Amino acid sequence: MAAVIGVDLGTSAVKVLLVDETGATLATGSTAYPLQQPKPGYSEQDPEDWIRSVKAAIIALGKKPEADLSQVAGLSFSGQMHGLVLLSAAMRPLRPAILWNDTRTTAEVNQINQTMGKRFIEITRNRALEGFTLPKLLWVQKHEPENFAAAKMFLLPKDYVRYRMTGVAGIDYSDAAGTVMLDEDKRRWSPAILATFNIPASLCPPLIEATDCVGTLDPEFAAAVGLPKTVKVFGGGADNACGAVGAGVLHPDQLLLSIGTSGVVLTYEPDSKTTYNGKLHYFDHVVPGQHYSMGVTLAAGHSLNWFKKTFAPDEDFATLVASAAASRPGANGLLFTPYLVGERTPYADAKIRGSFIGIDSRQTRADFVRAVIEGITFSFRDVLAVYQDSGRTFKSAITIGGGSQSPLWLQIQADILNLKIVSLKNNQGPGIGAAMIAAVGLGWFASFEACAKQFVEEKATYVPDRKQVERYTRYYKLYHDVYPATWPITAGLLQTEES
Template sequence: MFLGLDFGTSAVKAALVDGAQTVLGSTTVPLSVQRPAPGHSEQDPLTWWQAMLDAVDGIGREHGAALSAVQGIGLSGQMHGAVLLDQTGHVLRPAILWNDVRSIVECAELEEAVPDLRQVTGNIAMPGFTAPKLLWLRKHEPAVFAALRTVLLPKAYVRYRMSGEMIEEMSDASGTLWLDVGRRDWSDVMLAATGLSRRAMPRLVEGNAAAGTLRPELAARWRMARRPVLAGGAGDNAAGAVGLSAIHPGDAFVSLGTSGVLFATTDRFRPWPQAAVHAFCHAVPETWHQMGVTLSAAASLAWWAGITGVSEAELLAEVGVPVAPSPALFLPYLGGERTPHNDGTLRGAFAGLSHDTDRRLLTQAVLEGVAFSLHDCLDALAASGTRIESADVIGGGSRSAPWIAIIAAVLGIPLHRLAAGETGGAFGAARLARMAVTGEAPDAVCSAPVRAETISPPPDLVAAYAPRIAQYRALNRGVAEVVRER
């Protein structure tokens, strides 16, 4: 038996997986995000810890015997978040999250300080990444920075609480701007540029390697026959890729979570920072991946549901499967944007409204706006030489047939909905746990997922969306200065 834990922004998920790779049980514990100032996004790391305990306790209530037989635990997590610990290992302040944009100025300072930053890290300095957050902290919270001894990413903090060891793996470490992604090692130059050294960093391992052992008191809490091994694990999207068997060059998927991701596996380090494409290590050895990222995917729909006072499910049901684009346009830049703009000051907008515009058309415009932003990601990857012919879809948004139909038509490629699209990160983490315990090769463990449905875009709808993509981009250029946060 193997346990996968996925520490997302909106929830902690646990999945119990047996030797036949069947998910025996899963639980989800919701989380909330605090926004103490415009552009700020934080969570208390202690809430991840408590949510993890609640999630595994829930598994134990339903599947106690199977949980007691767990041999390995894998961790997946939201990337980039800065968990700051003092010399005793206690949290100094709330974690600054991946969708926090307060460090825009510090990004420019970091690029100026390290001229070859993009070549070493494979990425542009963006406020979502971890390193600029530390420059902001040093400037604005000097007492906290002075007390800082260790910086951990979210899942590494939970690992520390679970095992007593400070360990991180390559895929998550790639999102810090402190990793030499091609060499798969910390960069002393990048660390020094933020006033840190290797002493502040956890030990690095591959995602399928052993990375600690569960504390005895936790093993006793869950009545485990022996203390399970913890695997290195993966950042959320790399874990999703392992769950999908997207570990070979050319494999691709769309993730519709809080953020939206277009993910492509590559056989080597292939940076393309000029279009804000992310180039990261994969969670399995000698493999890398690229990502185009839009910051507000399902978050856009959640925002719109909050504005209308109508549930997301009801809004999606009103839209149905579209036969034509909405006459309204929506820019989903509620908290800035990554690919291809790398602009944390961009903000969202509706346009093209008339007396005939109703809630249904505006909901459709929100879904299309996210799809158009994913098309920007598709074009950015194509410019780097990575072409995607089809893709699986995972994340909470994968439940929506209308939304997937819209994205397929906008991207112009077939999309595959999966039988277990929402447990991808936790399931991938469980697979990494199995590899860490058994030593099996990734190909031996990562069998292809069951596809519940393939949605092929109708040619007439693809043609109808083509001019809307151009209009979306024109709207972005036209209103950027008006809606940009000052």
């Protein structure tokens, strides 16, 4: 039976999935790569590590007894967003890639805001933030002028991998929107933004749809990994857009809750003219011609990972999360705000830091674990409130990532958000989304909706407990007060630390 491969290029590892025409995942493979943090706030990777790891993951996939790579007809991508890969005339990286979670560009964000103001949001539907690609380009322009002058083109991470696999350069609209250089109305690189910041139009790669076939595999690459050179390669998309498709979130009354390193609350946008005035991200979708919006918690899974590494290094995540059952809703009066690396939605504050509020001597470790889980989920309610304030209503939320593995956490999500929460049998969201792009691109399905009916299957549903909804609503009001009360203190602490 014919199959497709979904390549999910994440922040810490690449995952590859082999999926057949029925939507069954036949085999998976994964290879990790290092993160470079040469200075505080810097987050970089060597793009060659991605190439080596993608090759290794596909080779490992092919060694699985259930995998027959000779049957692969198509391949596509999901990729970490916003990262800057600056290429020389020889189309090789001039410097390490600057990643989405790099925060060195505050001065460049201020430059964008002061220079273009509201006009910038009118063009891009987004406000400038440190994570986006344009501020990174401006940082290189200012601090590494020799690299900027030598650059022929920039790409985003998955686009560089696709280029190395095919020899064809391009960027799909979902990732192009995340550069905040795209004119959302005209679906082209914005001449106004490029001219304002002296960025040559030639640096910007050709724009493609996620489902466009860019060609077939480079014969040398195909031979190296054991794939047929006839495999068709499709554009692919930003990881959050792919995660939404892979979870079947294709209607405006659905939400996607994704808990990875960061946390995402995302929905399909019914109207291409929608604007949230920069309060939420508004991007092109991998569904051609469509859009999605989302809010982001910068340290969702990262908060739990930090807690585990610091206080329970020898305990696995499942056991740690399950221990929160020994506490109760509200964690016995303990609140946690997950601002370990700043926050994006709704505050866009790089200097805010996390807090435990309400510590007393009767609390146990279980209370602290539950407070972290609840704090992450309260941050999702902050994003939900932005949607609700704009008049949006939702029937359900589909959850993927770390939070979807625990029945306890799923019920906490239902009670804090007051929504029906749905978990899936296949929790490979972005990777499945990438596979679905290839399946639709090959013509196996007429639409993503038709593909989702075959590829996406619900596992369990969690409904809100009215008593706990009321209790959590009281706690949420207190949680919401923590940010304005603590930001002057944490900003002062950072300033003192830096002085």
